[in-house]
Amino acid sequence: MTNHHHFGEYQTENFFDEMLDANGVPRQGAEPLLKCINELPPGELVTRQQSIERALMRMGITFTVYGDEAGTEKIFPFDVIPRIVQAFEWRHIEAGLKQRIEALNRFIDDIYHDQAIVKDGILPRHTLEKAKSFRKQCIGLKPPKGVWCHITGTDLVRHSDGAIYVLEDNLRCPSGVSYVLQNRLVMKRSFPQMFADSNVRPVINYPAQLFKTLSSISPDGNPEPTVVVLTPGIFNSAYYEHSFLAQQMGVELVQGEDLVVENDIVYMLTTDGLEKVDVIYRRIDDDFLDPKHFRKDSMLGVPGLLDAYRQGNVALANAPGTGVADDKVIYAYVPEMIHYYMGEEPVLPNVPTYICERDDDRKYVLEHLDELVVKAANEAGGYGMLIGTQSTLEQRQEFAKRIEDDPRNYIAQPTLALSRVPTNVGDHFEGRHVDLRPYVLYGGDSVWVLPGGLTRVALKKGSLVVNSSQGGGSKDTWVIADQELDATDLKVTL
């Protein structure tokens, strides 16, 4: 390997490399890909990378940059070297995700009804009640088929010990799946020969599965319900994804202003008048969903939507209130939830987490700020975070004060040595840290996990932050098919 032009002096160093083992030998499933890369003439990868970037710009696969000049759009940086996930590993991940979503769903249903987990002393009451995303308005709600979280994106990381850990759950409006599909599309166009021998499992049927999941929660069991995607609008950073999913499912993309509630029934305003809506895949946070019940100043939502939902006249995915499990302190209790509700051992462990409102944990965190990662309970996108190893004394002092002022709002985790994947850096490869966000669809009758997911990569050398808002990019994720077990999967049903 090491004497070839593309890999040059490539070193895995002390990190877990997803493509090569410590001796530079390709991992199982990665050989055909490496062979193909090595056969490309020098400079070819860079040329194709640039042509992919141009294609993404032309196709308008962009996100809106906040705080920048109005309407500035950028493509999500894309690296052409895919991340490989071997068949046996994917089986493990899939089993873990299915177990986790089941437990989370039972938890959410429990806390909005009996709160047994609180009464039995597993989860402290004040921890629950102080969760910003806990919605009292949702107490007693009965979502169709008892399912709260239909669409989940769970962030996974691999540590240098080789094990996969759950970093966080995203149950509100997880985004990124459109990039998974489009990354695959441009990869297939640009490197068809790479796919030839690799047995990559397809991702193309995500929109069909999503539509199936959404249809299955139609409140009156109508097999052909009117499904819509509800977006905050063109200025939302994930607007591209909203329109992509609506287009791929062949449903209307609506904004709050397009919907009206009359007699607890939701209608959309069409050129022919009012048309009843049955299922809403909402990409608007709870707070903005219904100014009547949540934030009064919301211009994005629909007044009366929650009443229509309560009456069982419309289904919402995900259900309001689901976001409670995104709270990073609640997240720390998921392994206990799996024990409590399912009587099972978690298949995928959490990253070890210190809960700052616990006295012993807080003491430890404050003494070890320089080596821990501190996170606010309800921030996302890499904001409200302290990476101890890269921090200044001033930053640590600031976070120490924040933690002491509001310990409920903070958790801390050890700094993980995230695994790496070779990444195109000009004329050679260097290892860059990655995480993985697989997507899970839960319709009540079945759970479906997209074979793949969004691999986010920290493009800056040595950086551990993979968020797009912090200079991260993405890679195609190749889940390698097990020839026998995944045979049916290779025949995609659209």
Place this chain on the structure above:
Amino acid sequence: MLSRVANSIYWMTRYIERAENLARFIDVSSNVILDQPEAAAKQWEPLVRTTSDEKYFREHYGEFTASNVRNFLTFDREYSNSILSSLSQARENARTVREAISSEAWEVLNENYLAVKHAALQGAAAANSDFYTEVKRQSHLFNGVFDSTMSRDKGWYFANIGRFLERADKTSRILDVKYFTLLPSFDDVDTTLDDLLWSAVLRSVSGFEMYRKRYHSLTINRVVEFLVLDTKFPRSIHYCVRTAIGSLNRVGGPEDNIALKQAAAIEAKLCNVTAKEVINGGLHEFIDGIQKELNRLGEAIHETYFARRDELHATPVKLLSATQSQSQSLTN
């Protein structure tokens, strides 16, 4: 179809057509000027006059030089009716309805916008004949891709209405301006014209060859008849109005459809007049009347299809797209 989506599709095609026609406008002026260099400055001034934004031009540019006028009409971001602004607004409308149009059509429009945006960085030097030809070509490409990838459902018909109303308006403006700048005196009407200048006008609407097939020699009456009253040439006012009516019929609407009534009134007017009558009664007055009626039709369409949701909303939540039609001046 969602009213908001119908509205955006209608404006998307209007803005694309607007950009295309502006490119035609500038190109024909350049052509005419090349054939009579001594009158160059005089030719650029009326072009700015037709925009009704002469004041803005004088404040920002001053002299009616070729490069000033080109910059103003082509690349001025602050000026809402420049080619760049029109394409930018077409693209923003398309972006809000991407799920309702084909990816192929979206990509053509997006690419066209990005190319014009890129050319704008180079300034007036980039605004040459090749550039305007490319803007026109991209617009044709969009229409072709749109026509061959979209189902003939409401979205397509609204796109058609927007496209043909805008085209009718712009053909009338080209004729209006050129008639007065090219025609020396009333006595010349109905005489055989100097081919050079009027053929340039016909070329600007890609109508020269079709005109020749139909009439062979050039006379003012025939040019007016061809561009205003012809029912077969796709850029004549009558053809555009008739096509828009066909699409209006297909989208349906309320029983008392004021948009259809208004459109029918315009068509009746075009059916019941000859080119000779138009010219004798004053071409400019006739065109002015048609333009006003086209504006009224635009308003009627808004009332009939897009504004209904405003009444239905009890709360006065007016978002961006609801105010769009006000900022999209019909009388550029």
